[in-house]
Amino acid sequence: MMGEFDLITRYFKRPASQKQPEGTVTIGRGDVGIGDDCAVWTPTPNTQLCISSDMLVEGRHFLSTVSPEALGHKALAVNLSDLAACGATPRAFTLALALPSVDEAWLEGFSRGLFALADLHNCTLIGGDTTQGPLNICITVLGEVPQGAAILRSGARAGDDIYVSGAAHASGQIERVGQARFALEVFRGNISISQNDFDFDFDFARRRMERPTPRVALGVALRGIASAAIDISDGLLGDLGHILKLSNVGATVQTNWIERTHPQAVEFALAGGDDYELLLTAPQDQRDAVQAAAQASNTRITCIGQVTAELGLQVLDATGQPLSQTFASFDHFKST
Amino acid sequence: MMGEFDLITRYFKRPASQKQPEGTVTIGRGDVGIGDDCAVWTPTPNTQLCISSDMLVEGRHFLSTVSPEALGHKALAVNLSDLAACGATPRAFTLALALPSVDEAWLEGFSRGLFALADLHNCTLIGGDTTQGPLNICITVLGEVPQGAAILRSGARAGDDIYVSGAAHASGQIERVGQARFALEVFRGNISISQNDFDFDFDFARRRMERPTPRVALGVALRGIASAAIDISDGLLGDLGHILKLSNVGATVQTNWIERTHPQAVEFALAGGDDYELLLTAPQDQRDAVQAAAQASNTRITCIGQVTAELGLQVLDATGQPLSQTFASFDHFKST
Numbered sequence: 001m002m003g004e005f006d007l008i009t010r011y012f013k014r015p016a017s018q019k020q021p022e023g024t025v026t027i028g029r030g031d032v033g034i035g036d037d038c039a040v041w042t043p044t045p046n047t048q049l050c051i052s053s054d055m056l057v058e059g060r061h062f063l064s065t066v067s068p069e070a071l072g073h074k075a076l077a078v079n080l081s082d083l084a085a086c087g088a089t090p091r092a093f094t095l096a097l098a099l100p101s102v103d104e105a106w107l108e109g110f111s112r113g114l115f116a117l118a119d120l121h122n123c124t125l126i127g128g129d130t131t132q133g134p135l136n137i138c139i140t141v142l143g144e145v146p147q148g149a150a151i152l153r154s155g156a157r158a159g160d161d162i163y164v165s166g167a168a169h170a171s172g173q174i175e176r177v178g179q180a181r182f183a184l185e186v187f188r189g190n191i192s193i194s195q196n197d198f199d200f201d202f203d204f205a206r207r208r209m210e211r212p213t214p215r216v217a218l219g220v221a222l223r224g225i226a227s228a229a230i231d232i233s234d235g236l237l238g239d240l241g242h243i244l245k246l247s248n249v250g251a252t253v254q255t256n257w258i259e260r261t262h263p264q265a266v267e268f269a270l271a272g273g274d275d276y277e278l279l280l281t282a283p284q285d286q287r288d289a290v291q292a293a294a295q296a297s298n299t300r301i302t303c304i305g306q307v308t309a310e311l312g313l314q315v316l317d318a319t320g321q322p323l324s325q326t327f328a329s330f331d332h333f334k335s336t
Numbered sequence: 337m338m339g340e341f342d343l344i345t346r347y348f349k350r351p352a353s354q355k356q357p358e359g360t361v362t363i364g365r366g367d368v369g370i371g372d373d374c375a376v377w378t379p380t381p382n383t384q385l386c387i388s389s390d391m392l393v394e395g396r397h398f399l400s401t402v403s404p405e406a407l408g409h410k411a412l413a414v415n416l417s418d419l420a421a422c423g424a425t426p427r428a429f430t431l432a433l434a435l436p437s438v439d440e441a442w443l444e445g446f447s448r449g450l451f452a453l454a455d456l457h458n459c460t461l462i463g464g465d466t467t468q469g470p471l472n473i474c475i476t477v478l479g480e481v482p483q484g485a486a487i488l489r490s491g492a493r494a495g496d497d498i499y500v501s502g503a504a505h506a507s508g509q510i511e512r513v514g515q516a517r518f519a520l521e522v523f524r525g526n527i528s529i530s531q532n533d534f535d536f537d538f539d540f541a542r543r544r545m546e547r548p549t550p551r552v553a554l555g556v557a558l559r560g561i562a563s564a565a566i567d568i569s570d571g572l573l574g575d576l577g578h579i580l581k582l583s584n585v586g587a588t589v590q591t592n593w594i595e596r597t598h599p600q601a602v603e604f605a606l607a608g609g610d611d612y613e614l615l616l617t618a619p620q621d622q623r624d625a626v627q628a629a630a631q632a633s634n635t636r637i638t639c640i641g642q643v644t645a646e647l648g649l650q651v652l653d654a655t656g657q658p659l660s661q662t663f664a665s666f667d668h669f670k671s672t
Contacts, residue, residue: 036582037421037566038386038479040486043379050374051462053476055432057469085373096391096474126387129474133393138432138465138474140389143374150376230373246372 007102007130011111012095039126041092047144050088054078056137062210063187068106070210071137072113077214079141080121081231081276084219087151088143090123098133121216149223151280156228156247158309160281163290164236165215166300175300177236178258178265180209181272185264212276217297219278225289229280235271239279241313247281250312253305260318270315281307347447348431348461375462377428383480388418392473398546399523404442406546407473408449413550415477416457417567417612420555423487424479426459434469457552485559487616492564492583494645496617499626500572501551502636511636513572514594514601516545517608521600548612554637555614557629565616571607575615577649583617586648589641596654606651617643 013034043049056075058064066074076093083090095114099106118125123141166175183205185191193202215231222229228247230239237253244251258269282290294301308314315323349370379385392411394400402410412429419426431450435442454461459477502511519541521527529538551567558565564583566575573589580587594605618626623639630637644650651659 036489037418038388038424038486040422040481040488041385041387042483043385045381049377049379049385051377051428051430051478052374053430053432053464053474055434055465055467055469055472055474057434057467057472060467060469082373086376088374092387094387094389094476096389096476098391098393098472128389129391131391131393131396133391133396133472134470136391136393136434136469136472136474138389138391138472140430140432140476142387145376147378150374152376153372 007107011107012125012128034125034127039092039094041126041142044144046147048147048150050083050086050143050145050150051140052079052082053138053140054082058135063184065187066210067113068109069113072110072115073117073211074113075137075139076114076117076123076141077212078233078276079139080117080123080214080216081212081233083141083143084215085151085229085231085278086143086145087149087219087223087226087229088145089220090121090141090143090216092124092126093118093139093141095125095128096136096138097128097130098136099130100132100135121214145223151219151222151226151229152246153228153230153243154246155226156243156249156281156307157283158249158307160227160283160307161287161290161303162240162251162253162305162307163278163280163282163301164232164304165218165278165280165294166302175208175213175277176259176269177232177275177277178268178270178272179205180212180274180276181268183209184274185268209274212274214276215278215297215299218293218299218301221293221297222278222280222282222290225286225293226280226282229278232275232277232279233273235273236275236279237270237313237315238273243279243281244307244311244313247307248311250308250310250314251305252308252314252316254316254320255323256316256318256320257302257304266323347443348464370461370463375428375430377462377478380480382483384483384486386419386422386424386479386481386486387476388415389474389476390414390418394471399520401523402546403449404445405449408446408451409453409547410449411473411475412450412453412459412477413548414569414612415475416453416459416550416552417548417569419477419479420551421487421565421567421614422479422481423485423555423559423562423565424481425556426457426477426479426552428460428462429454429475429477431461431464432472432474433464433466434472435466436468436471457550481559487555487558487562487565488582489564489566489579490582491562492579492585492617492643493619494585494643496563496619496643497623497626497639498576498587498589498641498643499614499616499618499637500568500640501554501614501616501630502638511544511549511613512595512605513568513611513613514604514606514608515541516548516610516612517604519545520610521604545610548610550612551614551633551635553633554629554635557633558614558616558618558626561622561625561629562616562618565614568611568613568615569609571609572611572615573606573649573651574609579615579617580643580647580649583643584647586644586646586650587641588644588650588652590652590656591640591659592652592654592656593638593640602659
């Protein structure tokens with residue numbers, strides 16, 4: 001059986017040239033990566049660090065049917081999505097991995113998916129840990145923002161517009177909130193593909209669930225423009241609730257942007273979870289700047305509501321009438 | 337059942353006054369702790385960050401018999417020990433936690449043990465994640481060293497002395513490498529306490545295993561003095577091997593400092609693992625400085641050998657003859 005040290009060296013220690021993609025200085029002179037007690041890393045002067053940890057557990061955050069490559073992608077993507085919500089530029093990450101056994105095919109696929117996304121964002125693996133145990137993936141990611149430029153949940157103000165991201169895919173299919181939940185319900189057997197009266201394509205939706213796209217470029221482009229942001233992991237309304245609570249404001253949300261081809265379409269869009277789109281607020285006088293940021297980052301963005309001084313969250317149906325339906329946000333300690 | 341957000345707030349979100357112990361500015365102006373997508377944190381100018389992640393799994397890193405308070409201590413201690421080995425000053429950490437269920441008594445004890453050690457080192461919990469799953473604790477710790485001052489594994493040079501730490505305990509009992517392994521073997525039923533012909537006290541040894549002391553003050557005091565360092569998690573000789581390999585040198589290690597009251601005493605001291613003492617090298621002209629650093633940090637330190645230009649590791653018995661016994665280092669993917 002391959003030991004811990006061999007495993008680290010073989011799958012996660014990369015030659016120096018690969019650790020330092022052209023044009024970036026993720027690991028600087030005198031810095032140390034994998035192989036010492038700590039990674040030693042030099043932050044860029046006059047920046048603040050943005051730090052996020054996410055732990056992924058089978059059955060909670062991914063299904064046993066997911067490919068190791070997609071899992072490697074998703075484990076990093078959900079962390080990069082947190083950086084995106086703060087407007088931070090990804091710099092480095094650590095990986096801690098508990099594995100039931102050393103499965104080389106699994107490790108090869110996992111590390112391939114992980115590094116493909118890491119390289120796309122010039123985000124360097126600088127350290128971590130491996131151990132034997134029930135499958136568990138914990139990534140801590142480090143990003144940077146200029147001093148004071150982080151986009152927080154607490155900055156929404158009455159009168160601000162509320163936006164959600166989602167981009168046209170290369171194939172012409174449209175990325176929208178709710179698709180990940182749709183794919184999950186197909187896997188759970190609650191929705192039959194053959195009787196699919198959603199307008200979602202299953203293969204496309206499954207890819208959205210298994211390989212979410214962190215909106216890093218959009219987040220960076222929104223620095224100085226967005227007043228607050230969060231990434232949608234628990235469901236649009238639940239995550240909006242975090243912004244409203246920390247900003248001490250309320251909101252009105254329209255739903256006329258949701259394609260109503262199925263009774264659950266509104267529920268999946270507003271409370272589906274696992275979308276990893278950005279939900280953000282911005283002052284009305286920043287409307288042109290928001291659209292320019294979306295265009296510059298090649299990301300679709302839709303205005304879905306307004307922030308109100310009055311506390312509480314009002315959801316309007318397609319005709320503009322208050323919606324009576326209630327939505328539960330995703331909670332990893334409640335069965336869903 | 338208590339939900340994820342309640343759980344975070346109740347056990348891990350502390351009032352601002354507790355997050356900022358008197359005399360420290362761990363979270364600076366404009367910085368953000370728990371409750372946003374990322375923690376936002378300002379590094380000290382002209383420092384480098386030292387970063388380490390450790391993942392703890394039941395049966396591998398702790399026994400089911402351990403108290404939640406001791407586990408909270410140990411989960412952070414093993415990470416602080418990595419900082420100590422680099423000579424870094426602890427600053428902040430993230431905690432990701434998978435729990436089979438929300439057990440409030442467990443959480444109360446775990447968070448108490450965790451924060452007691454964190455406060456001792458002015459190390460602030462700035463973020464993390466909680467989820468349901470098989471018990472798994474993943475901590476990522478951030479420390480700081482002045483630019484270029486990190487003690488690395490690669491700095492040992494031929495002629496350097498080799499030292500191991502260990503301090504007189506308040507009760508007069510002596511902390512030594514090998515005690516944690518002794519306690520583990522008692523728990524495993526391989527050693528009977530009643531027939532204990534080690535000179536270890538079981539309660540003391542058990543405390544060493546369950547509540548290791550990270551040698552943070554010693555590590556910081558050794559900046560500019562030690563040429564290389566590592567913390568002993570896998571066993572003294574195995575960990576020394578990492579220094580030798582990365583420094584491209586060999587070593588001779590004496591064993592006349594080990595109390596030989598039991599046939600396994602030498603094995604436990606040299607290959608026991610889980611000690612979290614510091615193993616370090618320093619030039620001979622730094623002998624006074626090493627002892628001064630030990631005294632300043634109130635830590636016992638023993639010279640146990642010398643670095644050699646010739647590769648390989650030679651272990652000498654009490655009479656100075658080469659020892660034929662071989663020792664396996666601890667590997668989390670091999671059964672031990």
